[in-house]
Amino acid sequence: MSNYSSQIGRLESELLNPHVLSLPPILALKALIREICLSPKPGLVDMNNNGAHQDMNFQTFIKSISAISSWFEDFYQYGKSNANISTSDFLTNIRPIGLECEKAMFTATNQVNTHKGGIFAFGLLLSTIGKLAQLKSSVTVPIICNEVANICQGMVNNELSQNNHRNSVGERLFKQHNLTGARGEAESGYKTVNQISLPVYQKMLNSGYSEESALLQAMLYLLAYNQDTNLVSRGGLEGLNFVHKEARDLINQGGIMQQNGREKMLRLDDELIKRNLSPGGSADLIAVTWFLANYSK
Ligand SMILES: CC(C)(COP(=O)(O)OP(=O)(O)OC[C@H]1O[C@@H](n2cnc3c(N)ncnc32)[C@H](O)[C@@H]1O)[C@@H](O)C(=O)NCCC(=O)NCCS
Ligand SMILES: Nc1ncnc2c1ncn2[C@@H]1O[C@H](COP(=O)(O)OP(=O)(O)OP(=O)(O)O)[C@@H](O)[C@H]1O
Structure with a gap:
């Protein structure tokens, strides 16, 4: 068994209590x-390093x-x-x-932001799924994402275009660069996931690759x-453009499927660490990708 699978098995039995948690929160x-x-x-905390x-x-x-599990x-x-x-x-x-x-997250981590973006995304997804289940609606990925978009309708306008004065990272970057961040992704009904990462993930599985690959x-x-x-x-628009370019180059070479794909990912990890770049939003969206893929099974 790979290190990935064995760690997951160990953590699932340590952290998930099926007697107190319903299926959607467990997923x-x-x-x-x-x-x-x-x-x-690359750049993120994982089993290899702290990014x-x-x-x-x-x-x-x-x-x-x-x-955060009980939440x-x-x-x-x-x-x-x-x-x-x-x-x-x-x-x-x-x-x-x-x-x-x-607050529970910050207390458990000594005030470190581990899952702010993840809490936001899964708070919206889980409450939406609860609503749909209660209404006896069918709960497919398009229905879930469409309902998240409905619930978040106007969020970017209300919280970023107007009333933008708390000076959070997201608010500042909207003012500076018109970036809509976690709010924009939610209000779009997880467009980046539905149009990009979920189709790629599913195509890879259908071609016989492992969940990890x-x-x-x-x-x-x-x-x-x-x-x-x-x-x-962390790196300004230059940092974002750098990561976009490096990842696109790697995809053009065959991505993880090329013979030395993993080594190239490891080198990209070194490069992001050197430049102090961490793609935390993409970490949240990869979790959303796996969640939606498995919700629809
Ligand atoms: C909206 C939030 C994310 C505010 O954070 P902020 O203004 O700093 O926004 P920002 O856009 O920088 O995103 C914060 C986090 O989202 C993630 N993120 C960043 N970019 C993206 C992206 N393009 N797509 C998805 N997630 C992203 C990252 O993890 C990041 O750290 C949120 O923390 C918030 O309002 N929390 C209050 C609780 C709440 O409303 N919960 C809603 C349902 S549970
Ligand atoms: N494996 C991961 N490694 C790092 N960040 C992650 C990971 N998974 C998710 N994230 C997301 O990244 C965000 C944390 O990123 P970061 O530490 O850059 O933010 P910050 O604490 O707001 O800013 P900074 O550390 O630059 O002062 C969290 O909101 C979290 O949702």
């Missing part, structure tokens, strides 16, 4: 476990997943209990739960195309 937590185990992920991060490591992510159940139950309220109230009322979950190839496509605000916050 979301499994997605976060896969994300942290997937290696090499371009000085304040967190593999174990910090495990503590974080453990701390993932709360997001799902929130959706079930609030299935009939308006979409704007649905979003307004879920945000305090998201902030409490962030398929996720690495999908990750490369996210690095090549995602407008990742984490890269811009």
